[in-house]
Amino acid sequence: MPSPAPQPPLRTLVLGGARSGKSGHAEALMDGSAPSAVRYIATARLDASDADWEQRIEAHRSRRPREWTTVESATGTGLAELLRTDAAPTMVDDLGTWLTAEMDAAQAWELPRGTLAPRIDDLVDAVADHRGRLVLVSPEVGLGVIPETRSGRLFRDEIGSLNARMAQVCDEVLLVVAGLATRLK
Template sequence: MMTRHCLVLGGARSGKTSFAERLALRAGSRPAYLATANMLDDEMRDRVRSHQAGRGERFTTIEEPVELSHMIIKAGATHDVILVDCLTLWITNLLIASEDVATAVSELCATLTEFKAAKVILVSNEVGLGIVPDNAMARTFRDLAGSAHQRLGEICDDVYFVAAGLPLTMKGDAPQMPS
């Protein structure tokens, strides 16, 4: 069976993570949830706890804010589907750590191209639909995220855009989801 990697894009609170979770649960029996969030303040800790509570015990949670490619390979040894949430937090973490985002994205693309041990579902915020940011750092972030999405969209078999909880198939097969 061919492993089909997937990219799920959408705005904040669009329903993209819930959609990706449903895809993951339908795709495998041993799903991992690879979380990239750094819990730097109380509000973010509350968000993470809420997300974890909503997932319950359906997923094995793995936390890795920077070394995404390495952790995907490691998780593939024991899981048949890996949901990565989210790439924009990962890019933020790379920027904060003064890492080269373009190189990390290239490494991720190379990993996904060769990786067949498990299906990988990537979740990311589409940040390029609004106004042009008013500062250089925000514009750099938007540009890096947009470039990453383009590169990943090219190599992923399925790409979805979620708005108002509704998925739009941009590339690949329409998901067969219960209503």
């Protein structure tokens, strides 16, 4: 009797540096889903005073299939709550901009490390409990220089911890470098 085919991963974490191709790779992972069923959760917030940032967001928008449902995180609904409300195939891009927004909202840039632990715990639990296809994109920031500012070091430490926790609850972890993905888990 042949062994059953392996099940595809439900939860995938895609890590990579800036401009590494991680978002494009994550989008390609959603290809097996019915296009109209894919929910894309965008965590970046527009800033009318930053034309470069707006161009980056627009490049992401134009690359996505038009059939995908896009949920902008600026709607006021928390990411963990969004993950709990629907098991549709979902892509979250990205955890770094989510963490930045959470730090801004809590005014945590000068507070001790771990201040956001309840919010991070809630998100990790929501990811662990998600029963549909889920692809998370997150920056890998631990490979570069040590940030010069306290807020830079704080972000690096917090996103590093968040990525490690997400890697534990995800079925698959990929690292994208120069557009090439390597399976870590």
